[in-house]
Amino acid sequence: MDPSRDTTRDTARDTAAALRTATVARLRGAHRAGVRRATLVACALVLMLLALLVTSVLLGGVKRIPAGDILPAAFGMRTGLADYVIFRIRMPRALAALLAGALFGLAGALYQRLLRNPLATPDIVGISAGAGAGATTMLLFAPAVPFGASLAGLGGAFALVAMVLALSRRRGTMDTYRLILVGIGLSGVCTAYVNYLFTVAGQHGIAQVMRWLVGSVNDATWEGVSTLAGALAVCGLCAALLGRSLGSMALGDQLAQGLGTRVGGARIAALLVGAAAAALATSVTGPIGFVSLISGPIAVRLVGADRSIALAVPIGAVIVLGADVLAQHGPLISPVPTGVLTALLGAPYFVWLILRRRQGATA
Amino acid sequence: MKQSASPAAPKIPPTPARPRFSRATVVVVLAGLMLATVTVASVGLGARDISPLEILRIVLHPGAEGYNGDVLWTERIPRTLLGLTVGASLGASGLIMQALTMNPLAEPGVLGVEQGAAVFVVLGILFLDASSVQGYFWMALTGSAVTAVLVFLIGTRTNAGSSTIGLVLAGVAVAAVMSSLITLLVVRDEAVYAHLRFWSVGQLTGRGQFLFQVLPFALSGLVLALPFGRTLNLLSLGDETARGLGIRVERARLASAAVAVLLCAAATAAVGPVAFVGLIAAHAARMLVGADHRWSLPLSMVCGSVLLVGADTAGRLVIDHGEIQVSVMTALVGTPFFVWLARRRDLVRM
Numbered sequence: 001m002d003p004s005r006d007t008t009r010d011t012a013r014d015t016a017a018a019l020r021t022a023t024v025a026r027l028r029g030a031h032r033a034g035v036r037r038a039t040l041v042a043c044a045l046v047l048m049l050l051a052l053l054v055t056s057v058l059l060g061g062v063k064r065i066p067a068g069d070i071l072p073a074a075f076g077m078r079t080g081l082a083d084y085v086i087f088r089i090r091m092p093r094a095l096a097a098l099l100a101g102a103l104f105g106l107a108g109a110l111y112q113r114l115l116r117n118p119l120a121t122p123d124i125v126g127i128s129a130g131a132g133a134g135a136t137t138m139l140l141f142a143p144a145v146p147f148g149a150s151l152a153g154l155g156g157a158f159a160l161v162a163m164v165l166a167l168s169r170r171r172g173t174m175d176t177y178r179l180i181l182v183g184i185g186l187s188g189v190c191t192a193y194v195n196y197l198f199t200v201a202g203q204h205g206i207a208q209v210m211r212w213l214v215g216s217v218n219d220a221t222w223e224g225v226s227t228l229a230g231a232l233a234v235c236g237l238c239a240a241l242l243g244r245s246l247g248s249m250a251l252g253d254q255l256a257q258g259l260g261t262r263v264g265g266a267r268i269a270a271l272l273v274g275a276a277a278a279a280l281a282t283s284v285t286g287p288i289g290f291v292s293l294i295s296g297p298i299a300v301r302l303v304g305a306d307r308s309i310a311l312a313v314p315i316g317a318v319i320v321l322g323a324d325v326l327a328q329h330g331p332l333i334s335p336v337p338t339g340v341l342t343a344l345l346g347a348p349y350f351v352w353l354i355l356r357r358r359q360g361a362t363a
Numbered sequence: 364m365k366q367s368a369s370p371a372a373p374k375i376p377p378t379p380a381r382p383r384f385s386r387a388t389v390v391v392v393l394a395g396l397m398l399a400t401v402t403v404a405s406v407g408l409g410a411r412d413i414s415p416l417e418i419l420r421i422v423l424h425p426g427a428e429g430y431n432g433d434v435l436w437t438e439r440i441p442r443t444l445l446g447l448t449v450g451a452s453l454g455a456s457g458l459i460m461q462a463l464t465m466n467p468l469a470e471p472g473v474l475g476v477e478q479g480a481a482v483f484v485v486l487g488i489l490f491l492d493a494s495s496v497q498g499y500f501w502m503a504l505t506g507s508a509v510t511a512v513l514v515f516l517i518g519t520r521t522n523a524g525s526s527t528i529g530l531v532l533a534g535v536a537v538a539a540v541m542s543s544l545i546t547l548l549v550v551r552d553e554a555v556y557a558h559l560r561f562w563s564v565g566q567l568t569g570r571g572q573f574l575f576q577v578l579p580f581a582l583s584g585l586v587l588a589l590p591f592g593r594t595l596n597l598l599s600l601g602d603e604t605a606r607g608l609g610i611r612v613e614r615a616r617l618a619s620a621a622v623a624v625l626l627c628a629a630a631t632a633a634v635g636p637v638a639f640v641g642l643i644a645a646h647a648a649r650m651l652v653g654a655d656h657r658w659s660l661p662l663s664m665v666c667g668s669v670l671l672v673g674a675d676t677a678g679r680l681v682i683d684h685g686e687i688q689v690s691v692m693t694a695l696v697g698t699p700f701f702v703w704l705a706r707r708r709d710l711v712r713m
Binding site for chain 1: 468520521522525528531532533535536537539540542543544547556557560561564638639687688690691694695697698701702705706
């Protein structure tokens with residue numbers, strides 16, 4: 001035995017071990033840095049949400065409400081004017097905007113991740129239009145059914161998902177762009193149908209239908225808020241459970257299968273969860289366009305693809321709540337439906353996306 | 364050696380024969396028949412059915428009194444003629460847009476050009492006191508031109524799969540902005556909003572009186588479009604070849620695009636945005652006579668008329684009281700067609 005050779009081998013082994021430790025440490029460090037960054041961003045977003053919430057509730061004049069009454073009134077512990085203005089009108093409106101935005105953000109990010117295309121969001125693929133058509137029908141023809149609009153919206157959305165998937169599949173392959181084109185086509189029918197309902201609706205119904213022509217949180221109620229909160233809880237939980245599968249599916253179907261993900265089932269589940277989130281938000285607020293489109297890419301840019309779905313939720317909330325504050329109080333333009341502002345902001349971004357992105361790039 | 368000397372000479376595909384005279388006759392007769400059928404149906408059917416014989420009697424004796432005569436002269440006949448004109452305009456406009464962009468999904472409605480026209484009409488109504496269809500027309504013309512340029516600029520620069528899809532996506536985005544702008548402009552006054560919402564759902568109801576106001580624009584557009592068949596044929600060979608054959612490509616493109624925009628503006632000013640008519644008419648025309656634009660262009664006008672008037676008549680009949688707007692009817696027919704086109708393999712490059 002040559003002692004010097006032994007030393008060399010030892011040195012090599014040590015170097016390899018050191019390298020491995022360094023790599024693991026670096027990956028861990030990167031992971032920790034990512035988590036820290038995501039936490040920081042999430043905290044900033046939550047602060048922004050709180051600020052927007054306070055702004056939304058206080059703006060528009062509270063002169064005749066004593067300052068000490070505002071906070072209790074927000075929780076329904078006062079009566080009279082304070083109760084009416086704060087608890088019955090402004091709080092549900094702000095919370096509906098917040099929760100609906102969160103749901104739109106979740107739905108968009110799920111679809112973008114799943115279909116690997118930032119354009120493939122529930123509103124572009126036509127799912128929000130399907131939900132709107134279902135919900136409008138219910139509100140016009142059977143307004144008394146409890147949660148009828150939400151259920152009909154869900155029905156419409158699921159029917160549309162099924163149709164879009166069936167129609168964009170061809171000889172076993174599914175192309176995202178065909179999916180988008182088919183979705184654009186099918187949402188044409190839904191829009192035409194809602195337009196038709198607008199022309200036959202009576203004076204009372206017109207206000208109902210108008211919300212589905214351009215999304216708005218004007219007539220939000222606590223019932224709507226509870227629907228949205230429940231939807232966010234359930235859909236968020238499902239998305240969290242699906243997160244692991246989605247992460248491995250981002251590596252490609254074959255690799256994901258190798259890692260033990262049931263790709264088919266996970267894909268259907270994610271499609272349904274996204275459709276449900278978009279549909280329930282739409283059934284309360286109408287189609288607030290382009291929120292689902294914007295939220296995901298912003299999240300990706302802020303914290304990277306891995307944590308983007310979770311972060312798209314508060315981002316969507318900030319966008320819709322911010323747009324609603326602007327729609328109510330913005331100089332020159334107010335008051336307008338919230339959906340008008342998100343479309344005016346979102347459509348140029350959409351254009352930028354289609355101009356910028358390279359073919360085959362992922363969300 | 365012998366094989367390479369005659370390189371697969373017999374395998375050259377036969378040059379596509381131009382439509383034979385007999386086939387042309389068939390097509391012309393068929394087109395005439397279809398037009399006649401929808402015209403009679405549109406004039407005769409509705410809340411009050413009037414038999415073809417009765418129609419003939421009333422048309423031959425214009426002075427004759429009677430309720431049916433009133434219905435016919437003041438409502439049904441102008442409405443039908445307007446439908447025929449607008450349908451023809453949309454059909455031709457769709458075909459020219461498809462030929463120019465080489466995009467089977469191109470069409471004034473799909474590309475958002477009609478929405479752009481609508482925004483300018485709303486602007487005209489709100490700020491320039493436009494109240495006649497002439498006023499609407501000039502606004503619509505400006506709006507169509509601006510939107511067409513915008514959509515084309517965006518659509519040809521996208522990285523989205525193929526230029527076909529890029530153009531459609533650009534149209535969707537522009538249409539979204541345009542309809543938000545309409546809402547932003549009119550939402551504060553509910554009466555105005557309701558009125559303009561009705562206008563921005565394209566329909567023929569009560570528009571018959573606009574016939575003579577819109578006729579000069581639409582007819583001049585249609586007449587201007589007719590000689591473009593040959594130019595479009597040459598352009599479809601590609602820029603190089605067309606240039607070699609003596610076409611000034613840029614000028615030809617611009618001129619035919621201008622005619623398409625003119626036709627779209629006339630149609631939108633008269634009845635509001637009606638999507639899918641141009642799409643279906645152009646494809647139907649090409650299916651009937653093939654790729655030669657000298658034939659398919661006039662036929663796309665006929666197909667557009669037949670489709671629009673047919674859809675309008677059907678919309679009157681499907682529900683007992685009231686009617687379904689023609690744009691809703693065309694969307695019901697057009698969407699499955701659009702989806703069917705979008706499913707074709709060659710549209711989507713993998």
